[in-house]
Amino acid sequence: MTTLTLAKALNMGLRKAMEDDPKVLIMGEDIGKLGGVFRVTDGLQKDFGEDRVIDTPLAESGIIGTAIGLAIRGYRPVCEIQFDGFVFPAADQIITQLAKMPLRSLGKLKLPVVVRIPCGGGIGAVEHHSESPEAYFTHTAGLRVVACSNPVDAYTMIQQAVRSDDPVIFFEPKRRYWDKADVDTSPAATWHPFDAARIAKPGADLTMLAWGPMVKTALLAAGAAAEEGRDVEVIDLRSLNPVDLPLVIESVRRTGRCVIVHEAPVYSGLGGELAARITEQCFYHLEAPVLRVGGFSTPYPPSRLEEHYLPDLDRVLDAVDRAFGY
Amino acid sequence: MTADVSLGDQSPPELVQLLTPEGERVEHPDYDIDLSDEELKGLYRDLVLVRRVDLEAVALQRQGELGLWASLLGQEAAQVGSGRALTDADMAFPTYREHGVAWCRKVDPVQLLGMFRGVNHGGWDPVEHNFHLYTIVIGSQTLHAVGYAMGIQRDGAESAAIAYFGDGATSQGDVNEAFIWASVFNAPVVFFCQNNQWAISEPLEKQTRIPLYRRAAGFGFPGVRVDGNDVLACLAVTRKALADARSGQGPSMIEAFTYRMGAHTTSDDPTRYRVADELESWKLKDPIERVKAYLSKNGIADQAYFAEIDAEADELGRDLRRRCLAMPDPQPLAIFDHVYNEPHALLAEEREQFAAYLNSFEEGAR
Numbered sequence: 253m254t255t256l257t258l259a260k261a262l263n264m265g266l267r268k269a270m271e272d273d274p275k276v277l278i279m280g281e282d283i284g285k286l287g288g289v290f291r292v293t294d295g296l297q298k299d300f301g302e303d304r305v306i307d308t309p310l311a312e313s314g315i316i317g318t319a320i321g322l323a324i325r326g327y328r329p330v331c332e333i334q335f336d337g338f339v340f341p342a343a344d345q346i347i348t349q350l351a352k353m354p355l356r357s358l359g360k361l362k363l364p365v366v367v368r369i370p371c372g373g374g375i376g377a378v379e380h381h382s383e384s385p386e387a388y389f390t391h392t393a394g395l396r397v398v399a400c401s402n403p404v405d406a407y408t409m410i411q412q413a414v415r416s417d418d419p420v421i422f423f424e425p426k427r428r429y430w431d432k433a434d435v436d437t438s439p440a441a442t443w444h445p446f447d448a449a450r451i452a453k454p455g456a457d458l459t460m461l462a463w464g465p466m467v468k469t470a471l472l473a474a475g476a477a478a479e480e481g482r483d484v485e486v487i488d489l490r491s492l493n494p495v496d497l498p499l500v501i502e503s504v505r506r507t508g509r510c511v512i513v514h515e516a517p518v519y520s521g522l523g524g525e526l527a528a529r530i531t532e533q534c535f536y537h538l539e540a541p542v543l544r545v546g547g548f549s550t551p552y553p554p555s556r557l558e559e560h561y562l563p564d565l566d567r568v569l570d571a572v573d574r575a576f577g578y
Numbered sequence: 579m580t581a582d583v584s585l586g587d588q589s590p591p592e593l594v595q596l597l598t599p600e601g602e603r604v605e606h607p608d609y610d611i612d613l614s615d616e617e618l619k620g621l622y623r624d625l626v627l628v629r630r631v632d633l634e635a636v637a638l639q640r641q642g643e644l645g646l647w648a649s650l651l652g653q654e655a656a657q658v659g660s661g662r663a664l665t666d667a668d669m670a671f672p673t674y675r676e677h678g679v680a681w682c683r684k685v686d687p688v689q690l691l692g693m694f695r696g697v698n699h700g701g702w703d704p705v706e707h708n709f710h711l712y713t714i715v716i717g718s719q720t721l722h723a724v725g726y727a728m729g730i731q732r733d734g735a736e737s738a739a740i741a742y743f744g745d746g747a748t749s750q751g752d753v754n755e756a757f758i759w760a761s762v763f764n765a766p767v768v769f770f771c772q773n774n775q776w777a778i779s780e781p782l783e784k785q786t787r788i789p790l791y792r793r794a795a796g797f798g799f800p801g802v803r804v805d806g807n808d809v810l811a812c813l814a815v816t817r818k819a820l821a822d823a824r825s826g827q828g829p830s831m832i833e834a835f836t837y838r839m840g841a842h843t844t845s846d847d848p849t850r851y852r853v854a855d856e857l858e859s860w861k862l863k864d865p866i867e868r869v870k871a872y873l874s875k876n877g878i879a880d881q882a883y884f885a886e887i888d889a890e891a892d893e894l895g896r897d898l899r900r901r902c903l904a905m906p907d908p909q910p911l912a913i914f915d916h917v918y919n920e921p922h923a924l925l926a927e928e929r930e931q932f933a934a935y936l937n938s939f940e941e942g943a944r
């Protein structure tokens with residue numbers, strides 16, 4: 253066991269992936285000497301060289317487009333997008349090419365490209381540095397979309413993403429980069445399956461679904477709810493497309509209540525899809541409608557207002573109260 | 579893994595300079611400038627005040643009053659020179675670092691602080707100042723400048739647009755598309771690239787194999803490299819480019835060759851990627867010192883004048899600090915303001931629900 257921050261766990265996971273497979277490349281802006289603005293790639297260029305850890309020109313469409321070409325040639329590129337808001341210049345390459353090319357080739361082409369995106373708010377940043385764009389990508393067939401929430405998952409999931417033969421959009425919870433946990437980096441460690449959700453805290457009265465940065469908030473809310481005698485089960489979804497519905501459905505059938513928490517706007521957010529599926533499959537077990545807590549239908553606000561925009565303990569508990577009010 | 583450049587102009591890059599780092603006036607066959615003593619003193623004042631605003635903002639960030647600041651240190655001449663070349667009717671499209679251009683467009687410096695303090699996403703009226711809001715997404719604004727210029731063209735107006743961007747930005751698709759649009763439509767736009775040698779940690783070689791100004795030729799319009807630390811040259815070159823644009827001669831590109839003396843932003847640590855020697859050599863090319871030397875040597879300004887400007891700068895800094903600290907935090911419900919210009923039912927409902935939610939705490943406290 254080693255105590256690692258989430259950022260360091262990603263760094264070590266990437267290092268392991270590069271050691272394991274010489275075809276793995278890392279590319280992005282400022283990832284070399286600087287080690288990325290969050291230092292996730294710290295030291296990798298020094299150890300693996302500039303041909304494998306590539307400081308690219310400042311152009312996101314170029315990063316993803318050339319990663320696709322490298323993948324066609326047999327490489328496994330891991331692309332870093334510096335901040336969530338800067339993935340959009342690459343949206344065309346991701347949506348029209350990366351997601352669809354394997355199908356068009358009738359499975360002859362594999363595109364094992366990983367797109368790492370630091371996401372979410374809470375770090376007091378300026379515009380475009382705090383967004384949660386997961387729904388744009390979960391809406392795009394052909395992409396696997398995952399979100400890690402803690403150092404253990406960061407270490408394993410990044411390696412699983414690199415090994416996947418499908419394109420993976422990999423969300424990293426930027427305000428949790430500095431959270432620490434013990435990580436078993438030994439080869440003997442058992443890894444949670446890539447596609448599977450995980451019960452982060454078992455409970456009997458209400459199921460709370462969260463991913464990425466919101467898992468910690470959900471766990472804190474569950475702790476506070478326990479003081480009021482409410483036993484909340486927290487599920488860390490981990491994989492956002494596909495979603496581990498069997499686990500979710502089993503839980504909600506058991507608890508009869510469900511609250512979904514995400515930072516992205518509620519309107520047309522992933523929570524809407526989940527709520528619909530849960531309602532379809534748990535209708536006769538539900539004591540209350542599935543409730544959602546998330547961002548407003550506004551652009552992410554200036555940082556002095558972000559505490560109001562981001563779902564916090566109070567807003568999550570308010571939803572829990574409402575779920576018990578039916 | 580890079581091969582030698584084998585195509586295109588192989589001559590050493592030219593650099594338009596009218597004032598040497600030592601403060602000597604030099605002539606250039608294509609660019610001349612004849613400024614009155616008052617105008618020269620005015621440029622000096624601009625440079626000093628703009629640097630002072632920047633220093634104060636860095637200090638405010640260090641003290642936690644701003645979340646972030648992108649310093650213009652070292653780029654004052656490029657910004658003041660080009661900014662003073664604009665007429666009121668010209669329209670400027672900045673990045674996030676053009677505090678010196680903002681000054682020339684009469685934007686109150688305290689308004690620049692809003693987005694860095696996190697109270698708004700851009701606090702001035704772009705129409706009033708003909709100075710667009712700061713754009714963080716690299717390169718986007720260059721296309722806006724071209725579109726605006728196409729509007730000027732269609733209106734038959736005698737003005738031009740200017741797009742600011744960095745060396746790193748020249749790699750973006752949007753910027754290259756802007757070049758193409760401007761060229762094809764012969765739009766009255768000036769592309770003003772401040773090549774400060776760095777895009778965060780990436781040196782210029784990561785973006786280009788040829789001098790940036792030479793890219794213009796491939797797109798079909800003129801490009802020129804100017805000493806970006808020479809305010810006179812920047813003024814002269816930008817004046818000419820704007821005049822050409824206004825008179826129907828189409829776009830051009832200016833590469834202001836300069837240096838980012840500070841960190842990329844206050845969040846950055848340049849010691850991880852660049853050596854101090856480089857910084858030391860650029861210190862000798864300081865944009866303000868050379869103007870000061872020229873003014874004193876030629877008896878245009880004396881110590882008393884410099885002291886007066888320093889005092890004005892100090893007062894400006896103090897005033898900026900005072901007004902920054904007095905900036906109110908926005909009210910929570912401001913999150914819902916200005917998202918749409920017309921009524922929007924969903925937003926109205928969310929706003930109402932959130933107001934009730936906030937109220938529930940106040941009632942609980944009572």
Ligand SMILES: Cc1ncc(C[n+]2csc(CCOP(=O)(O)OP(=O)(O)O)c2C)c(N)n1
Pocket residue numbers: 281310312334338341673675714715716743744745746747748774776777778838842
């Ligand atoms: C589309 C996009 N990608 C990445 C970033 C992050 N970023 C902010 S500034 C910067 C470097 C810009 O360099 P340059 O264009 O030379 O301008 P400078 O900051 O040197 O003035 C980067 C990569 C961004 N703001 N927008």
Ligand SMILES: [Mg+2]
Pocket residue numbers: 744745746772773774775776777778
């Ligand atoms: Mg630059």
